[in-house]
Amino acid sequence: MAKRDINNIVIHCSATREGQWINTDTIRRWHMAQGWKNIGYHYVVLLDGTIEKGRPENVQGAHVKGHNRDSIGVCYIGGLDKNMNPKDTRTNEQMEALEGLMYDLLEKYPGAKIKGHRDFPGVAKACPCFEVSEWVKECQFYGSD
Numbered sequence: 001m002a003k004r005d006i007n008n009i010v011i012h013c014s015a016t017r018e019g020q021w022i023n024t025d026t027i028r029r030w031h032m033a034q035g036w037k038n039i040g041y042h043y044v045v046l047l048d049g050t051i052e053k054g055r056p057e058n059v060q061g062a063h064v065k066g067h068n069r070d071s072i073g074v075c076y077i078g079g080l081d082k083n084m085n086p087k088d089t090r091t092n093e094q095m096e097a098l099e100g101l102m103y104d105l106l107e108k109y110p111g112a113k114i115k116g117h118r119d120f121p122g123v124a125k126a127c128p129c130f131e132v133s134e135w136v137k138e139c140q141f142y143g144s145d
Contacts, residue, residue: 003058006109008071009102010064012041012117013079013128018089022077024052036062041073043101049093051101057108064120072105072112074098079129086126099139106141114141 016022023046028039039054040062046052054073055061063073076098078089090098102114116132118125136142 004060005070006072006105006112008064008067009105009109009112009114010067010071010073010117010120011098011114011128011132012063012073012075013089014044014075014077015079015127016077017080017082017084018078018087019047020078021047024054027075028054031062041075043072043074045074045076045094045097045101047077047091047094049091049097051097064117064123066122067120072109074101074105076128079127086129088130090130102139102141 014022014027024039024044027041027044031039041054042057042061044052044054057072060068061071061073062068064071076090076094078094079086080089081087106112106114114132114136116130117123117127119132
């Protein structure tokens with residue numbers, strides 16, 4: 001299994017209502033209905049903090065146009081309030097799971113940067129509906145600098 005050069009770990013939200021239960025298979029069906037070969041993300045974090053695998057890490061994802069070759073895509077379920085407005089809906093379990101997953105991925109891919117989908121040029125979305133750069137500082141993923 002060939003290892004890809006990973007420069008970015010990109011966090012997404014599923015753009016579903018707070019508390020709406022979906023999983024990797026649901027997103028896979030959505031993506032394949034659009035003509036994709038598989039789910040676009042490598043990992044999906046469910047409401048209860050369960051981490052499900054999507055695409056294998058050695059396979060390029062389909063989650064940030066122009067930046068899929070060197071990135072890993074991670075999606076948490078949620079991101080919208082009951083009125084379909086952007087909102088940080090991460091449960092405590094999702095926050096804990098996301099943090100652990102980021103540490104694991106940074107260990108595998110030293111030098112990779114954690115970013116939100118909206119942090120890339122040309123992305124006109126609120127995804128992942130929280131400020132990833134602030135969260136990265138809080139978690140001190142790159143040390144205490």
